[in-house]
Amino acid sequence: MTSSKSFVKFDKVDKSYDGKVLVVKDLNLDINEGEFITMLGPSGSGKTTCLMMLAGFETPTNGEIYLDSKPISRIPPHKRGIGMVFQNYALFPHLTVYENLAFPLKVRKLLKDDIDKKVDKALSMVSLSGFEKRMPNQLSGGQQQRVAVARSLVFDPQLVLMDEPLGALDKNLRESMQYEIKHIHENIGVTVVYVTHDQSEALTMSSRIAVFNDGKVQQLSSPDKLYEEPVNSFVAEFIGENNTFSGEVTDIAGGKCKVKLDTGAEIISNPIRVKSKGEKTKVSLRPERAIIDPEDKMDNKHKGKIEEIIYHGDHARVRLNLLGNKEFILKVPNSSARMDIKRGNEINVGWNSQDARALDPKSI
Amino acid sequence: MSSETQRILTTDGIPLEVSLKKVERRNKFKAFLLVAPLLFFLLIVYISPIIGMLFNSVDDRMVTNALPKTFIAMEKWDGKELPSEEVFEAFYIDFQKLIEEEREGKLSTQLNYEKNGFKSIIKKLRRKSKSFEEGNYKEQIMAVHERWADVEYWRAIKRRAPSYSYSKYLKGVDMYQNQEGKFVQVEEDRRIYKKLWVRTLKIAFYVTLFCFLMAYPIAHLLATLPMKYSNLLMICVLLPFWTSLLVRTASWMILLQQQGVVNDFLVWIGLVADDERLVMMYNETGTYIAMTQILLPFMVLPLYSVMKTISPSLVRAGKSLGGTPFTTFWKVYFPLTIPGIGAGSLLVFILAIGYYITPELVGGASGTLISNMIAYHMKYTLDWSFASAMGLMLLAGVLAIYWVYNKLVGIDNIKLG
Numbered sequence: 048m049t050s051s052k053s054f055v056k057f058d059k060v061d062k063s064y065d066g067k068v069l070v071v072k073d074l075n076l077d078i079n080e081g082e083f084i085t086m087l088g089p090s091g092s093g094k095t096t097c098l099m100m101l102a103g104f105e106t107p108t109n110g111e112i113y114l115d116s117k118p119i120s121r122i123p124p125h126k127r128g129i130g131m132v133f134q135n136y137a138l139f140p141h142l143t144v145y146e147n148l149a150f151p152l153k154v155r156k157l158l159k160d161d162i163d164k165k166v167d168k169a170l171s172m173v174s175l176s177g178f179e180k181r182m183p184n185q186l187s188g189g190q191q192q193r194v195a196v197a198r199s200l201v202f203d204p205q206l207v208l209m210d211e212p213l214g215a216l217d218k219n220l221r222e223s224m225q226y227e228i229k230h231i232h233e234n235i236g237v238t239v240v241y242v243t244h245d246q247s248e249a250l251t252m253s254s255r256i257a258v259f260n261d262g263k264v265q266q267l268s269s270p271d272k273l274y275e276e277p278v279n280s281f282v283a284e285f286i287g288e289n290n291t292f293s294g295e296v297t298d299i300a301g302g303k304c305k306v307k308l309d310t311g312a313e314i315i316s317n318p319i320r321v322k323s324k325g326e327k328t329k330v331s332l333r334p335e336r337a338i339i340d341p342e343d344k345m346d347n348k349h350k351g352k353i354e355e356i357i358y359h360g361d362h363a364r365v366r367l368n369l370l371g372n373k374e375f376i377l378k379v380p381n382s383s384a385r386m387d388i389k390r391g392n393e394i395n396v397g398w399n400s401q402d403a404r405a406l407d408p409k410s411i
Numbered sequence: 412m413s414s415e416t417q418r419i420l421t422t423d424g425i426p427l428e429v430s431l432k433k434v435e436r437r438n439k440f441k442a443f444l445l446v447a448p449l450l451f452f453l454l455i456v457y458i459s460p461i462i463g464m465l466f467n468s469v470d471d472r473m474v475t476n477a478l479p480k481t482f483i484a485m486e487k488w489d490g491k492e493l494p495s496e497e498v499f500e501a502f503y504i505d506f507q508k509l510i511e512e513e514r515e516g517k518l519s520t521q522l523n524y525e526k527n528g529f530k531s532i533i534k535k536l537r538r539k540s541k542s543f544e545e546g547n548y549k550e551q552i553m554a555v556h557e558r559w560a561d562v563e564y565w566r567a568i569k570r571r572a573p574s575y576s577y578s579k580y581l582k583g584v585d586m587y588q589n590q591e592g593k594f595v596q597v598e599e600d601r602r603i604y605k606k607l608w609v610r611t612l613k614i615a616f617y618v619t620l621f622c623f624l625m626a627y628p629i630a631h632l633l634a635t636l637p638m639k640y641s642n643l644l645m646i647c648v649l650l651p652f653w654t655s656l657l658v659r660t661a662s663w664m665i666l667l668q669q670q671g672v673v674n675d676f677l678v679w680i681g682l683v684a685d686d687e688r689l690v691m692m693y694n695e696t697g698t699y700i701a702m703t704q705i706l707l708p709f710m711v712l713p714l715y716s717v718m719k720t721i722s723p724s725l726v727r728a729g730k731s732l733g734g735t736p737f738t739t740f741w742k743v744y745f746p747l748t749i750p751g752i753g754a755g756s757l758l759v760f761i762l763a764i765g766y767y768i769t770p771e772l773v774g775g776a777s778g779t780l781i782s783n784m785i786a787y788h789m790k791y792t793l794d795w796s797f798a799s800a801m802g803l804m805l806l807a808g809v810l811a812i813y814w815v816y817n818k819l820v821g822i823d824n825i826k827l828g
């Protein structure tokens with residue numbers, strides 16, 4: 048984020064397909080050069096539509112998109128010079144790997160020698176040298192994916208769009224491809240706009256994440272900020288695991304607030320979206336921020352009954368009935384020290400009030 | 412090395428291969444039972460008639476059996492001069508027998524296929540032979556009609572001596588075998604079949620081409636439109652399919668005739684003068700128009716089924732990589748539709764070269780195809796063996812096209828749905 052000038056700019060963009068429902072509402076988004084931006088959101092949240100508008104396959108109903116300060120709504124897709132990786136790779140099945148990669152270079156009328164060099168370079172970048180003569184259907188899913196990435200980069204575009212490119216791969220392959228794409232991005236410094244509904248993918252790869260819901264960007268920030276400091280209950284619940292309490296603010300002072308829960312108990316929280324007494328709120332707390340047998344300085348201490356223990360290998364998830372919330376989850380590291388965690392036992396749980404974020408009461 | 416690898420046994424000690432075969436044999440037998448009725452049906456209504464046609468087309472025993480003594484006597488004849496008295500006597504004896512059995516009419520028909528002019532001289536011989544005296548038959552027969560004294564006619568009889576002949580096939584391409592055994596073409600003004608074959612192939616080719624040009628955009632629309640519109644369009648494509656072929660052809664007759672709807676409209680808008688109405692029927696034009704419309708669905712459906720499987724993201728990928736809409740179409744979309752084009756073209760072409768009813772009704776003299784000629788020989792001249800020969804030639808042609816197509820495109824690439 049060294050350059051302050053925005054490379055891609057969505058300016059008040061609306062999009063509707065049927066004239067009745069807005070799929071994208073008043074979208075404003077600035078993407079800097081060299082950034083890896085991820086659009087994250089549930090299906091139907093408008094993230095793919097945004098990508099398609101940027102690629103030129105959809106036109107904004109209102110507003111304008113700027114690429115390098117130039118409005119691009121009237122430029123057809125083939126003149127935008129934006130690389131794109133598609134969900135199902137979209138490799139041309141009748142062409143070899145070489146021909147697939149040479150396609151964007153041939154339409155740009157490059158010389159044969161230059162084409163060969165660039166194809167070579169792109170293939171070695173995704174470590175697929177020697178696969179030139181293969182047909183796409185002779186490659187594994189991961190290899191096809193790498194060819195698709197190489198093809199989107201072979202003509203040196205300044206911007207590459209990726210539409211859930213890893214969706215069809217199995218878990219292990221997906222993770223290794225995440226690193227691979229991240230490294231390619233770091234090495235060549237291209238701007239990437241990445242669309243996914245997988246939050247862990249977004250957290251691993253991105254320099255910034257735009258969380259979409261309901262046609263709007265709910266929050267745009269770096270992965271750590273997004274996880275640690277969600278600005279509303281949608282983001283809090285969409286990213287990572289979350290324990291929630293709903294209730295009403297009874298007191299607010301000095302950066303802390305008291306929330307009276309529906310069950311009658313009171314907890315101390317960090318007021319993020321609440322400003323005055325009497326407001327309804329939803330308090331969000333990450334499971335790993337609550338600990339068993341709290342130290343004295345923690346300002347929230349409560350007793351809970353263990354309802355269920357779910358074994359996860361390196362850690363166990365303990366479901367508690369705490370303050371009327373039967374879905375309260377604790378993460379307990381797998382160590383020999385904790386032998387008293389058994390179903391039915393009562394344990395003490397505590398957390399710091401600044402980790403309990405009082406957000407808007409809207410539920411997803 | 413292979414001798415060292417032991418045969419794998421099942422737990423019961425039976426070799427694995429044997430017990431696998433045993434299990435599979437049962438399944439194979441069951442599978443065969445399932446297809447057996449169809450196989451039996453095909454054998455009766457499809458394969459055996461083709462074999463029958465094959466025999467019919469080469470079978471010439473009728474003449475051989477009618478004139479047994481003549482042909483034995485003719486064996487010694489060199490065919491240069493008129494045959495000897497011996498041959499004439501044998502012919503007279505055979506002929507008397509035929510008259511007794513009332514089979515001389517059939518003989519005259521058969522001999523007339525071989526050479527025009529036999530019909531009348533056989534009739535005359537029949538009348539006159541009642542008063543023949545014994546002995547010197549050569550003189551008496553030659554006196555009946557001058558053609559009986561023409562060596563050409565006797566050669567024609569001799570040519571029919573073998574029980575089997577391929578002369579019908581030669582006739583199908585306007586050729587015959589002369590007395591030296593050479594294949595020669597018939598006189599120029601009597602060459603009709605070759606012209607018909609060429610015309611059949613030409614019409615089938617153009618009908619295929621027109622179908623392709625019209626079906627490609629329709630199929631593309633069908634494959635890309637949203638469901639509610641594409642269903643409606645699909646019904647429009649299929650509607651003619653559900654209408655009787657005869658009705659469709661008849662409606663083309665109403666549209667295309669000189670006092671028909673199209674001409675009326677053209678006259679009404681002033682494009683054509685009333686006394687210069689277009690002739691669109693009873694010629695090639697009519698055949699083209701009607702056959703293209705009737706065969707169109709056979710092109711649309713395979714194309715549609717192939718286009719439906721082409722992911723729209725491929726075209727998008729082409730564009731995002733910098734291909735203009737045309738380049739993307741030509742380099743990405745079109746090559747992927749080739750299996751559909753192949754299937755549709757093969758289907759339309761094969762249907763077109765054997766088409767019968769439409770050219771019969773709207774084709775007139777210049778728009779008829781080879782199948783109309785086959786029907787003509789079956790219904791009117793009753794030369795079934797010639798009709799069979801031409802039918803088989805058509806079948807061989809279709810198989811040849813199929814073979815060429817397989818070599819060029821590969822039959823596995825065909826997609827019908």
